[in-house]
Amino acid sequence: MELEKETKKMTLGHEVGAGAACLKCKDKCEGFELHFWRKICRNCKCGLEDHDVQMESAENKKVGRLFEDTKYTRLVNKLNTEGIPQYRETLSALSVASGLATSTNVPAAVPTATGVPAGVRTATAVPARVPTSIGASGVPTSIGASGVPTSIGASGVPTATGVPTATGVPTATGVPTATGVPTATGAPKPTGVPAATSVFTPVAVPAKKDVVKAIAFEWAPPVANLQLAVRYIELLPPEKRPITGTQGAEYRKHQMARQLPEHDQDPSCCHDLSPKEVQLMQQYVRKYKDEALGVGDLKLPEEMSSHAAQAGGKGGLEAGTHAGAAAGPGHVDKGTATLGKIGTPAARGAPDGSPKGQTYSCHRCQQLMKEGEPAVFAERAGYDKLWHPACFVCCTCTELLVDMIYFWKKGKLYCGRHYGDSEKPRCGGCDELIFSNEYTQAEGQNWHLKHFCCFDCDCVLAGETYVMEKDKPVCKPCYMKSHAVHCKSCQKPIDPEAQRVSFGDDHWHAEPHCFLCSGCSKCLIGQRFMALKGKLFCSVECKKKILG
Known part of the structure; x- marks a missing residue:
């Protein structure tokens, strides 16, 4: 019943992003229209991510499903309304x-x-309808219930503004008092003069x-x-x-x-899977969640030995020796994090419990990790491996692992896509992993039998002539209509199976009536020629005759 349920609910979500403008093709695209199995726009052949579509909600749900039923549930929220796990922002x-x-x-x-110079006070949050300001003396004042401004005196007792303050309270340099006469810092204020009868004006x-x-x-x-x-x-x-x-x-x-293709983890996002294929895909998803999926964490290199000790020494610390080891006990190598193997007693002068002279290096670039700088730690890789933030990349595409989500296999980091490629063949037509036993291989790619089709019109290409155009198969009629180069002489498209002559960006049919001298009409096939301004010439005389 579960397999039938999964098969029945399959959909590609054609309403998502419908009509959105393409950010790459601009006005050439009439708006996003999802192809029913290719995962691209019918109009411009670009992906959904290339269109002006807000994808935060879809991304959150996708990553939520990825983490569901794993140890990373702290990154997942359960939505009560839809029952769909969602990635926590x-x-x-x-x-x-x-x-x-x-x-x-x-x-x-x-x-x-806005930054302000040292010594200038900034306003703090106060209850509603109780504005505060800085008085002339630098003491904050507030408006009391009666509407009379009050200030906090030295004793902590509020005093009403307008009431003479105690002699000796200093006022800010250059700030005018009620009488308009500035007083110097530290000078006693005359008795009987109001402390701050004017409203303080903030200075830019x-x-x-x-x-x-x-x-x-x-x-x-x-x-x-x-x-x-x-x-x-x-x-x-x-x-x-x-x-x-x-x-x-x-x-x-x-x-x-x-x-992280959604169709690599959710059978409902795939096209026309059989119940057997759904079962195999579910087993594949369960396998990578148990054996490969992980999320990177940030650690300080100098703290790794204590983390490893708390974890019981799993993975072990295989710290390399640094040239500074010969400096002797107590030597500190500035700028690098020194770490020892778990359980090794600390050398003299090593308060963190790590012997000096042993350091962490980045697992990818082999450069030393600097003390105090964040390093990326992958739990599945073990406690002996760290990466610089910019080095935490997929071993196949070398792109940053998005949101530090990784797949660990045989000592290497993979992104979700290339981990899938290492486990299963991927269809060049629908971009899905192939879980069936029968599929075809052509042009260095794998294809579902039903998906080896023309990229333009979707006609099946089995037994038909096709042309590879940007790594996509195109039938001959579609090639002639949309992709064929045109003869510079007759202006007709050149058949992909016909012989042709190319020179730079210009092309000609390899026929006597097309590839000939523009001056004397002599056939130039197998002859020396010169090409100028889109024209062919057999000699300098013919060139002068036409071009002068």
């Missing part, structure tokens, strides 16, 4: 230094906090160079130490930082669709 905004914002071209719409101050900005992120590592998360993002290539409204946000969107 980890973080939406962080306060960061202006350097991060500058390098990533944050949109002007992102709110920012120049912004500092290191302005703190609140930046919205599409995603950030779900760690308690927010500064560690910010530093992780700073260490990514600028064009790949997931900051809302930037190139990095678009990069994440594309990688989410590319690396």
